[in-house]
Amino acid sequence: MNAPRTRVVRRPVHGVLLLDKPLGLSSNQALQKAKWLLRAEKAGHTGTLDPLATGVLPLCFGAATKFSQIHLDADKSYEATIQLGICTSSGDAEGEVTSRRPVPTITAAQLEEVRLRFTGPISQVPPMHSALKKDGKALYEYARQGIEVERASRDVNIHSLKIQPGLHPETLDIFVSCSKGTYIRTLGQDIGEALGCGGHLTALRRVATGPFGAAQCLSLETLEALPEVERLQRLLLPEALLPDHSPVTLDGEDAGRFLSGMRRRGTWPDNETVAVFGREPHALLGTAHVKSGELIPARLLSPIEIQQILAASPRSQQPEAIV
Structure with missing residues (x-):
């Protein structure tokens, strides 16, 4: 017979936890794990990261949840790797391969031309594999049913963009600072198309959001290893969400x-x-x-x-x- 599960006694917890989200967990799964470790009554996050993305994910508890919406407008910074020549249904390694094309020789001048093209104000068509809603239903739900719906383009701003050859053949590493609402998967796909071969993301890491950087974050494993009182000490006060x-x-x-x-x-x-x-x-x-x-x-x-x-x-x- 299985032993009865110990009931977690929730308590009021107020503050911001800077989490380094691990690979493979959704933002909500990471949030629920941290909420359980802190025994917090109320929690929310400040914008989602894909399961295949890692990095900075501020989690809000208690009173801090009242200001989480403000942080959704914050600028973000990312590091990502593009696999050239292979397109997928989702724009990342999770999707099915939809096409393969040969990868031409790419010069430094071409990379600079592409960098300039995608720096500054640009328009993006949101991917089908996103949480945007149409008729009350997330786009990714349509995508899972094989349905593609029309999406209006949206204006975003790429503040800075660096593109360089990756560690592996036919890959590029990109470093992006951008406005809210920018889809890095879409940017990776568009860069691949601009180079004539297409591409998809094989890695994505958010290194900063607003005033918070990856060096300030801790992992779920680190949080779990701390004594309970020290877990609470890792929380920032709610006003950390109001630097401006x-x-x-x-x-x-x-x-x-x-x-x-x-x-x-x-x-x-x-x-x-x-x-x-x-x-x-x-x-x-x-x-x-x-x-x-x-x-x-x-x-x-x-x-x-x-x-x-x-x-x-x-x-x-x-x-x-x-x-």
Whole structure:
């Protein structure tokens, strides 16, 4: 008889875990594993990585989930390998081979011409193997049924692109910094077509998203090996998701009124992105924007969430109540 499974007792956990997503797991599978290891009640991620991709995947817990949507707009950086001459149904090694073509001799001048062609504002047609929805159904669900639907092209921006010969014959390594919504699989396919032979990705790694880089991340194996208290210590505070927000600090009475959703008046300049903090104790209250001297609340933490964050933080011993 199998032993009964131990029930995991969930708890409030607030913060951001910078995960180095492993090969083979979906973003949601990685999230659920980390959520289980932290015994967190609530969790979400800031945009998906394909199962065949690895790299930077910020995971949000508790109060940090309120700001995960903001991070979806962040620029990303990737490293990828293109296998030239072979096209697949998915644009990566997971799909079925759809065509094979000979790979011509490619010169450095040709690579530079292609690099310039795909640097800056470009249009992409999203791949069928993507999570974009049509009529409430993800495109990859249509693709699995062998159905191809029409997709509108979308404008993205390739901030920088480096292309060089790969370690193996008939491969290229690319290094890309780009705007949100860029499909690196599609970029790899388009580069292959521009070189006259087609291609697909055999490796993809996200090395940065917004202010977060791969060197800051830890693996699921490392997280699992840590004592439980040290796992929590690896979380960044929720405000780590707001690096481009201008800070505004409010005193006690104003902080309490702001938390209740009331606008506050001051001498602040107009600003669309503001992170609001309480002064004593110092704690993130939420986000806002300023218009005509009014601080207008957007996403707010609850007093309970603030107390839980302060209680878990070594910077504060017995914080005063924020009401």
